[in-house]
Structures are given as structure tokens and as C-alpha cells.
Amino acid sequence: MTLNLRVMAPNRIVWNSEAQEIILSTNSGQIGILPNHAPLLTALDIGVMKVRINSDWCTMALMGGFAMIENNQLTILVNEAEKGSDINLEEAQQTFDLAQESLNQATGKKQTIEANLAFQRAKARLEAVKANSSSAYN
Template sequence: MTLNLCVLTPNRILWDSEVKEIILPTNSGQIGVLPNHASIVTTLDIGVLRIRRFNDQWFTIALMGGFTRIRNNEITILATAAEKGSDIDPQEAKQTLQIAEDSLRKAEDKRQRIEAKLAIKRASTRVKAINPIS
């Protein structure tokens, strides 16, 4: 039994193939999805999508929020933005995280702090997506 996973962004299809298992970052926490999962529609948080293929190799995608629908072993993810972990430049991702952390330290008002915390969440997600679980 397999899952058909399709990850869509406004610009492209990022992933479209059969998988064995996924772990999704939802707004209420992570959920694991195996074949014959109950049908749901849920919002996605900024976080790492973990995908297990049939050779038990894990892949990651940095998701920047969105929605997912799971129904009849078909998973459709509509992501605000997404990037494969293997496509992320580690040095650039770490520099972006450092810049976001510096922005938080320099924030002078509530709005700047909120924006900086969101930037940190996006940047740290990209850093986490670089190394898939083994």
C-alpha cells in the first residue's frame, strides 16, 4: 500500500510521487501519515515535511505554511512556499538565520519583534531541512 504525495507551490510542482510515509508540520503539531490514514484537511505550519521513500531513505522539504488534504491515500499539499532540503545552500541558510536573530536583538517595537521571530522560524526551518533523518 502506498501514498501518492503531491506538493504544490504557486510556482511549480515540487514533488509528485508515491511514498511510504510522511510527517507533516501542522498548526497543532506534527502528524505522521501512513497508508489508509483518516481523511482530513488541515493547515500547515512553517516547518519541515519529512518524506520516507520505499528504500527507507528520508527526504525533507522546508514548508512555509499552507494547507493539506489527505483522502484515499492521496496527499495534496498546497504550500505558500517550499524548498527541497537538498536544494538549500547550508552556508546561506545559516547566514540568513544569523541575520534574523540579529534583527530580533535590534527590534525596537512589538511589530519588529513579531516580524523578526517569524523570520527566525522560516530561517531555522530551512536549516533543519538541510539534513534528513537517517
């Protein structure tokens, strides 16, 4: 038995396929979703979604949004998403390092909030590409 997974950003459908298992980062922690999951509507945090298709794991960096599970259909609406396989590791590492430096140097409330958001996004992208190439998910 499988789940139908659809990930939609404002300008495109990012993912539309079947999956056996999905792990999401929600605002209250990570959740695992298997076929016949109870209906659920939840807010998503910036983080990595892990998807198992047969015996292979894929990752995707999600930049916040909402997920609705009903009748083995998981619909995810996100602000932005990027498949781990589409992310360049060196570029993601460089962006992460710059975001971390900006966060450490942030002064003032607004600058700290903006730097923290950029750091979370960079961290999600880096984790997605690293997990995608890791043997733990392949």
C-alpha cells in the same frame, strides 16, 4: 502500499511522487501520515516535512499552507517550499544567524512580528538541510 504526495506552490509543483510515510508540522503539532490514513484537512505551520521513500528520508522546508489527506492522496498547498537537498547549508546557517540577530534586536510590535516570521522561515530551511544530510534520515 504507498501514499501519493503532491506539494504545490503558487507558481509550480514542488513535489509529485509516491511515499511510504510523511511527517508534517501542523498548527497543532507534528503528525505522521501512513497509507490508509483517515481523511483530514489541516493547516500547516512553517516547518520541515519529512518524507520516507522506500528506506530513504528526504526533507522539505514548508512555509505554511494546508494539507488534505484522502484515499491515500496527500495534497499540500504551500506559500513556498524548498527541498532540503536544494538548500545550501552555509547560506542557510548565515540567514538563520542574521534572522536570530534581527529578532533579538527587534523593537516594536510590527518589527518583532516580521523578525519572528523571518526567523521561523530561516530555522525551517536550516533544519531541512541539516536533517537531509543527517544519517538519521539517510
